[in-house]
Amino acid sequence: MTPVPHTIKKIIRETHDTFTLDLTPKDGSEPISFLPGQFNMLYAFGVGEIPISISGPAPGTRGMLHTIREVGTVTQALHKLKKGATVGLRGPFGSSWPIETSKGSDIVILAGGIGLAPLRPAIYNLLEQRDQFGNIALLYGTREPKDLLFTKEFEKWRGKLGVQTKITVDKAGSDWRGNVGVVTTSIPRVSFDPPHTIVMICGPEIMMRYSVIEMKRLGVSEDRIYITMERNMKCAVGFCGHCQFGPSFICKDGPVFRYDRIKHFFGIREI
Amino acid sequence: MAEEIIIDREGLDQLIHVLREMGFQVAGPTVRDEAIVYESIRSINDLPEGWTDEQKGGYYRLKKRSDKALFGYVVGPHSWKKFLHPPERRLWQAKQDGNDFEIIPEELATPKFAFLGVRSCELHAIAIQDKVFLDDTYVNTDYKIRRENAFFIAVQCGQSAGTCFCVSMKTGPKAESGFDLAMTEILNDDGHYFVVEVGSEQGRKLMEKIPHRQAHSKEVEQANHIVNETGIQMERVLDTTDLKELLYKNLEHPQWDDIANRCLSCANCTMVCPTCFCSTVEDVTDITGEHAERWQKWDSCFTMDFSHLHGGEVRSSTKSKYRQWLTHKLASWQDQFGSSGCVGCGRCITWCPVAIDLTEEIPKICDSTTQNTSTPVKNEAPNEIP
Numbered sequence: 001m002t003p004v005p006h007t008i009k010k011i012i013r014e015t016h017d018t019f020t021l022d023l024t025p026k027d028g029s030e031p032i033s034f035l036p037g038q039f040n041m042l043y044a045f046g047v048g049e050i051p052i053s054i055s056g057p058a059p060g061t062r063g064m065l066h067t068i069r070e071v072g073t074v075t076q077a078l079h080k081l082k083k084g085a086t087v088g089l090r091g092p093f094g095s096s097w098p099i100e101t102s103k104g105s106d107i108v109i110l111a112g113g114i115g116l117a118p119l120r121p122a123i124y125n126l127l128e129q130r131d132q133f134g135n136i137a138l139l140y141g142t143r144e145p146k147d148l149l150f151t152k153e154f155e156k157w158r159g160k161l162g163v164q165t166k167i168t169v170d171k172a173g174s175d176w177r178g179n180v181g182v183v184t185t186s187i188p189r190v191s192f193d194p195p196h197t198i199v200m201i202c203g204p205e206i207m208m209r210y211s212v213i214e215m216k217r218l219g220v221s222e223d224r225i226y227i228t229m230e231r232n233m234k235c236a237v238g239f240c241g242h243c244q245f246g247p248s249f250i251c252k253d254g255p256v257f258r259y260d261r262i263k264h265f266f267g268i269r270e271i
Numbered sequence: 272m273a274e275e276i277i278i279d280r281e282g283l284d285q286l287i288h289v290l291r292e293m294g295f296q297v298a299g300p301t302v303r304d305e306a307i308v309y310e311s312i313r314s315i316n317d318l319p320e321g322w323t324d325e326q327k328g329g330y331y332r333l334k335k336r337s338d339k340a341l342f343g344y345v346v347g348p349h350s351w352k353k354f355l356h357p358p359e360r361r362l363w364q365a366k367q368d369g370n371d372f373e374i375i376p377e378e379l380a381t382p383k384f385a386f387l388g389v390r391s392c393e394l395h396a397i398a399i400q401d402k403v404f405l406d407d408t409y410v411n412t413d414y415k416i417r418r419e420n421a422f423f424i425a426v427q428c429g430q431s432a433g434t435c436f437c438v439s440m441k442t443g444p445k446a447e448s449g450f451d452l453a454m455t456e457i458l459n460d461d462g463h464y465f466v467v468e469v470g471s472e473q474g475r476k477l478m479e480k481i482p483h484r485q486a487h488s489k490e491v492e493q494a495n496h497i498v499n500e501t502g503i504q505m506e507r508v509l510d511t512t513d514l515k516e517l518l519y520k521n522l523e524h525p526q527w528d529d530i531a532n533r534c535l536s537c538a539n540c541t542m543v544c545p546t547c548f549c550s551t552v553e554d555v556t557d558i559t560g561e562h563a564e565r566w567q568k569w570d571s572c573f574t575m576d577f578s579h580l581h582g583g584e585v586r587s588s589t590k591s592k593y594r595q596w597l598t599h600k601l602a603s604w605q606d607q608f609g610s611s612g613c614v615g616c617g618r619c620i621t622w623c624p625v626a627i628d629l630t631e632e633i634p635k636i637c638d639s640t641t642q643n644t645s646t647p648v649k650n651e652a653p654n655e656i657p
Contacts, residue, residue, distance in 0.1 A: 001409075002363045002376050026371075045365060045372045046556035046563040071581040085370040232579050234552050237409035240570070241549030242577060244599065247606035252408050268522055270591030 001237060003043045003088025011083055012065075014149050018114060019079060020055060020067045026086060031064045035096030036121035037228070037256045041236050042066060043088030044077035051233045053118035053255075054092065057125075067117035067149065093236045095256045097122040097200055098226060105224075106134040106192040110183055110211045112203020113142050116149050118228060118255070119202050127161050137164040137190035141183030141207070145169050145176050164190040183207060184214045194219035200256075202228045209267055212259060222260035229254050229262070246271060274475075275486035275494070279464045282481050283341070283454075284315040286424075289480050290385040295422060298354055299387035300347070305333055307347035309354075312387065315341060326432040326617065328626030339463065342456045345432035346390055346616050350545035351397060354384050355417045356404070358569045362552065365563040372563075379413055385422040389450065391443035392435075392614040394425060396545035398449060402608040403548050422473065425453035427498040434617030436507040436630055442614040444501040452478070455494035466494035509630045511601075511611065517637035518602040522594065526635045531590035533625050538571035540619035540627075541596065546612050551576070572596050597629060597636075 010022035021042075024031055034040075034054050043049040050072070056065025070079050078087065099122060107126060111119050126133055138157065142148050148167065157163040166186035168179040179186065183203070199215050201208045208227045215225055229250050234240035236251045243250035246265035248257065265271050278286070290297050291313070299312040302319045312318065324344040325332045336343050364375040389397075401418065404411035425446040428435075437443030446453045451474035454465040466486050469475045486494075541547045551570035556563045570577060572595045578585035586592050604612030613629075620628045 002374050005372065005374060045367055046554060046560060048554045049552070049565075082370065086372050088365075088372075088374065230580065231585060232577065234550070234570075238407055239404065239409070239411055239548065240551065241572065242551070242570070244595070244603070247603035249607070264519065270586045270588055271522070271595075 001090055001235070003041070003049070003090050005086045006064075006089045008081055008083055008085050008087065011081075014067060016146055017071075018067060018069045018147075018149060020065050021078065021081075021087070022056070023064050023066065023087065023089060032089075032092060034064075034092035034121075036099060036125050037096040037118055038092035038094050039118070039236075039255065040066065040089050040091030040093070041233075042068075042074075042078060043090075044074050044081070045086070045088075047077040048074045049088070049090075049234075050074045051093075051236060051251075055117035055120050057121060067114065067120075069114045090236065093251055095252075095254055097125075097256055098198060098258075099125050102198040103129075103132045104134070104196075106197040107136045108187075108190070108192050108197055108199045108215070108220075109136075109138045110199065110201040110203065110207075111138070111140045112183055112207040113147060114149070115202035115204070115207075115228070116140055119200060120150065122200060123157065123163075127157065127163070130161055134196070135164065135190075135192045136162070137166070137192055139166045139168075139183050139186040139190065141168045141170070141186070141203075143170045145172050145178070166190060182210065184210050187211075187214050187218070195221070197224060199225045201226065205229075205266075212266075222263060223258055225259035226256055227259055227262075227266070228256050274469050275491045276467050276469070276478060276483040277464050277486045277490060278454075278467055278478075278481055278483045279462070280315060280341075282483060283465060286477070286481050287312065287314055287387065289477065290422065293477075295383050295385035297385045297387055298351075300342070300344075302333065306331060307333065307344055309347075309349040309351065309386075309388075318342075318388075319344060323430075324432065326434045326621045328434065328620050328628045329623055330626070331621050338458050340429075340456060340458055342388055342426045342454075343429065345428065345430065345435060346393065346618060348543050348618065348622055350543070350616075350618070351386055351389060351393055352400060352545055352548075354382075354386070355397065355421070356400060356411075356414055356548060356550075356569075360413065360567045362565045362567050364565075367561040367563070379416055381416050381420065383420045383422075384417065385424065387424045388426045389423050389446070390426060390428055390616075391446040392437045392440075392616040393545055394423070394446055394449040395440075395442035395614045396616070399546045399608065399610060399612060399614070400548055402610070407608075422477075423450040423452075423470075425450040425470075427453060427455040427494065428501045429456060429497050431501050431505040432617060432621070434507060434620040434628075435505050435615065436509050436617060437615040438502050438505050439507075439509040439511060439630075440611060440613055440615035444505070445495075445498045450474075455497055457490070457493060457497070466490055507617065507630050509615070509633060514611075514633070514637070515602040515605050518598050518633075521636050521639075522598070524636050526632065526638075527590045527594050529635075530593050530627060530632055531588065533627055534589050534593050535624060536573045536589050536592055537624060538573040539622045539624065541571035541573060542569065543618040543622045544600075545614065545616060545618070546600070547571070549577075572599070597632075601629075601633070 005026040006023040012020040055067035231243040233243040404414040428444040451471040453468040600612040
């Protein structure tokens with residue numbers, strides 16, 4: 001499992017601490033194909049390797065995007081790289097969002113912070129076949145307005161494609177005209193038919209936990225709720241043991257899990 | 272291939288030499304630093320002749336035997352995993368050139384090991400690691416090469432240590448399969464010899480090169496008697512009935528806190544465990560900064576870094592680390608790989624500096640009369656997340 005050198009084709013500044021790398025294989029071959037929700041291991045020369053979700057659409061359309069928040073040594077090293085520089089890439093790994101099996105259902109997507117990044121390929125995929133789904137709602141929350149990602153695209157999704165979008169922030173200054181509150185407060189403001197809805201959630205564990213509670217309360221069954229888990233990860237192929245979450249390996253059984261399959265462990269402290 | 276033959280001490284010595292001539296690196300038990308460890312051996316002179324071990328919780332001592340037995344002890348701190356899944360291994364190198372770099376893949380070593388003195392519990396441990404590295408979604412090529420090249424000479428245990436519980440785990444004491452040869456050491460008035468059971472075609476071919484004779488039924492009976500006695504001798508037990516369900520049900524049992532008050536998080540149990548497979552990677556550069564390497568090293572779920580996730584540890588308390596280790600070994604391992612991750616070798620008990628003994632702790636953790644204060648599924652009452 002050696003990394004394959006990839007060239008940084010483009011760097012997109014997203015927010016004050018988040019950026020997107022568009023990567024293409026250095027040897028000129030086709031970018032790898034992947035499913036929405038899968039991730040790659042990105043290597044910064046001499047510093048280390050980290051799992052990063054793929055945040056862009058399928059290859060061949062707009063390259064292979066990785067949206068990264070600068071939080072540790074590897075992400076800082078990746079941030080320092082210039083256009084044209086090389087990074088190592090292994091992947092794609094892991095499970096994906098249930099797009100095919102959700103056809104005919106209403107879709108509610110709940111994203112918290114950087115959690116919108118792994119959901120974006122799913123959104124693109126849903127919208128490419130918009131007529132196959134019922135109501136689609138995208139509820140997005142961040143700490144502050146300056147943390148909001150991909151806001152320009154929200155306009156397009158809302159307008160032409162008929163997606164119900166709700167943005168909320170935990171706290172904001174007086175110049176913020178939008179909603180303030182946790183993401184679950186947006187749930188009553190969108191319409192969907194709970195028994196016929198598929199829910200996809202990605203964000204901090206606490207946010208996912210409350211989102212699940214709320215969705216269950218409204219009548220969405222546990223086997224129609226999907227969440228993503230995150231743990232320390234070294235190998236991404238089930239050998240290093242770091243990403244274990246109860247009986248699951250996040251790298252190969254996840255990161256996308258059907259809620260009823262992990263609910264016994266979800267929410268236990270320090271599991 | 273149930274054919275038993277007899278070789279004597281000289282025959283065993285010759286076996287080692289023939290294997291070496293065939294290009295095998297013969298590894299076996301030898302005495303170093305007052306313990307029996309597994310290292311390269313050249314002849315029977317390297318074997319721990321006349322030594323035995325005394326083991327109990329947190330206690331290991333070598334003692335002289337009154338005879339010249341070569342395998343008169345049980346398992347020490349080493350296991351064969353150090354040969355098949357090395358403690359450290361370079362995965363690849365990278366060379367920088369300006370903004371660019373290239374990856375230089377590591378040439379895989381192709382060592383040919385012959386393991387002499389493998390116990391039944393250890394054969395089971397290797398079969399368990401096979402499931403992790405060979406039979407899952409991905410294949411660990413380095414392990415695969417080492418594993419496929421290896422020749423296994425089992426030794427049937429002639430005694431059990433104070434910390435053994437292989438009978439409970441159904442992994443011993445008799446090695447039933449997974450070996451090329453299995454020997455029972457016999458020392459009596461008739462002399463010092465080995466009853467050898469041939470377990471593979473390769474084993475049979477090898478024995479053709481070694482002076483031997485067919486075993487009499489009496490000798491085979493005696494060999495069986497020895498290993499049966501070892502099982503009867505074993506004092507320690509672990510009831511594994513519904514163990515997975517019981518552990519999952521008791522993830523918040525107060526006994527975990529009690530253990531945490533004693534556990535030093537030293538990681539000894541994971542290092543000596545023959546099935547523990549966790550590893551980490553270290554990325555290093557040389558002084559020029561232009562040459563980088565990635566090394567894989569054994570890791571332990573007891574270290575702080577193990578569960579590090581942007582800004583903190585998911586499992587920072589000793590309680591949660593011990594719980595991860597024990598529930599992985601005995602419960603979630605079953606969901607992941609279809610068997611228990613414990614073979615009852617007792618190493619984690621012997622080498623625990625504070626003598627924490629899982630066979631004593633598990634019945635307490637699974638005892639529903641001592642109260643389980645909270646239900647495992649706490650979704651309805653969220654606490655702050657780690």
